[in-house]
Amino acid sequence: MLEHKCPSCGRQLGYEGLCWLCRAEKDRREAQAWTAEQIAEKQRNITQNITALDDWKSEETKDLWSLLSYHGAVTPEMQRAALAAGVFDVEQLYWRAPADVGAGLARVLMEADSHDEAGCLMCCLAMQGGDEALSALLELERNPRAWRKKLYADPSIYAECGGWTFDKEGRRRELVFDRCIPLVKGTPGENEPARLMRPREDFCPHCGCRMVDAVILDGRDERLRFLGVDGVITAACCPNCVGFEDGGAFTRFNPRGGGEPLPNDLTLDDYENYLGDEGLAELVNNRFVLAERHVPPFYGAYYEGVSTIGGFANWVQDWQYLECPECGKKMKYAAQIEWDMLFDEYGGEGTLYLEICPDCHIAGLLHQQT
Numbered sequence: 001m002l003e004h005k006c007p008s009c010g011r012q013l014g015y016e017g018l019c020w021l022c023r024a025e026k027d028r029r030e031a032q033a034w035t036a037e038q039i040a041e042k043q044r045n046i047t048q049n050i051t052a053l054d055d056w057k058s059e060e061t062k063d064l065w066s067l068l069s070y071h072g073a074v075t076p077e078m079q080r081a082a083l084a085a086g087v088f089d090v091e092q093l094y095w096r097a098p099a100d101v102g103a104g105l106a107r108v109l110m111e112a113d114s115h116d117e118a119g120c121l122m123c124c125l126a127m128q129g130g131d132e133a134l135s136a137l138l139e140l141e142r143n144p145r146a147w148r149k150k151l152y153a154d155p156s157i158y159a160e161c162g163g164w165t166f167d168k169e170g171r172r173r174e175l176v177f178d179r180c181i182p183l184v185k186g187t188p189g190e191n192e193p194a195r196l197m198r199p200r201e202d203f204c205p206h207c208g209c210r211m212v213d214a215v216i217l218d219g220r221d222e223r224l225r226f227l228g229v230d231g232v233i234t235a236a237c238c239p240n241c242v243g244f245e246d247g248g249a250f251t252r253f254n255p256r257g258g259g260e261p262l263p264n265d266l267t268l269d270d271y272e273n274y275l276g277d278e279g280l281a282e283l284v285n286n287r288f289v290l291a292e293r294h295v296p297p298f299y300g301a302y303y304e305g306v307s308t309i310g311g312f313a314n315w316v317q318d319w320q321y322l323e324c325p326e327c328g329k330k331m332k333y334a335a336q337i338e339w340d341m342l343f344d345e346y347g348g349e350g351t352l353y354l355e356i357c358p359d360c361h362i363a364g365l366l367h368q369q370t
Contacts, residue, residue, distance in 0.1 A: 021341065024305035031066035042067060043075050050081040053090050061090065065302045068092055072296035076101070083108075091123035091161060092298060092312075102132030109136055115150035122155055126162030133162070138170045160319050163312060165330055175321050176333050179226035180297045180311025183337075186289035193221035194290040194309065196337060197239065197283045204238035207271040210280060212239050213259065214365055215335055215354045217309065223290060226310060227334060228358045231255020235354050235363035239283055240275040241266060242352065243367040248322045251363045259363065262325060279343070286342045300336060309335045316351050316368035326360035334363075 002012040006019035013019055018026065034042070042063045046053070052060035067073045079097040083104045087093070094101065105128060109121040122140075125133040137155040140148070148154075159165045163176030183194060198213040214237050219229035227233065236259050237249040245264050253259035275283070288307065300308035313319070313336050321330040334356045339348030350369025356362065 068298040088120040102128040106136035115147035122158035177310040183288040183307040193218035207273040209240040234259035248364040322364040324357035331355035
């Protein structure tokens, strides 16, 4: 029996103090409240102490992520200082860096003699994302260096770290949206443009759990037009079994509303329903709605406790872009839903990711956890 409660939300805990969700929210609000002078001071401090970013526990690293996530305020001076000092462990630092930084990263990459260094540099170039990045990664895809044998993936897969990839002809494909908007607690209305876990009439043939429309997004809402779908995106799944579907759970959605789940790769008919009636009830009665304003694209990419539409994902494991079962192209990352945020009593683990193919009207759901 848990003896304590979070003083903010009342969640049952095994220790005194704020729960991890409320603690994360407290830290987030403090960082969002930084003044322009505080932001400028933190930018100067990181630039002057750029090698501190090699330590992921340093105050500079924490400040960098707050600048990225809540203010979108990484400067070219920081990026140039990092390149000069050989700081390549936080690839997000190089997001949309100037062309001279991209050229510098490409030059260092071409001179790399170890697979570890090359892997970090390819991620940094992927985040820079300019013509320099595409040219360098395409060259390495066509003419692999000796260190390639010790890596598990081609440069085109490393490009996905930055939210894009390319084919053998060098044609680029974007895999993320540069707009981002969070989901927040509220009172869902009848025409709410973002809904989570709406119960369906059908049941899972493998475990017997009621199916849900896990994510419903109305692309006609002004805040969601960046998704490029003039209609409704519906992604259905079994909320109990989706964690077992390594290849993703796919839905053919109708922009006018609704969606048809496609056959999955599960083979057993007797999966245990771990969610149960109580867990399902808590899940479908969540009160998340779409926020009013967009946020920086890395808002949900590092700190826990946020579910977001668009932007970059906070991958629990490595980035993973599903292939559309219709056209075979990589799907675009569209949303992340942290399971633990949907429950107060039942509890949840990991993150559910939504990916879409706007051309084929296919939605894919992917679960990751530690």
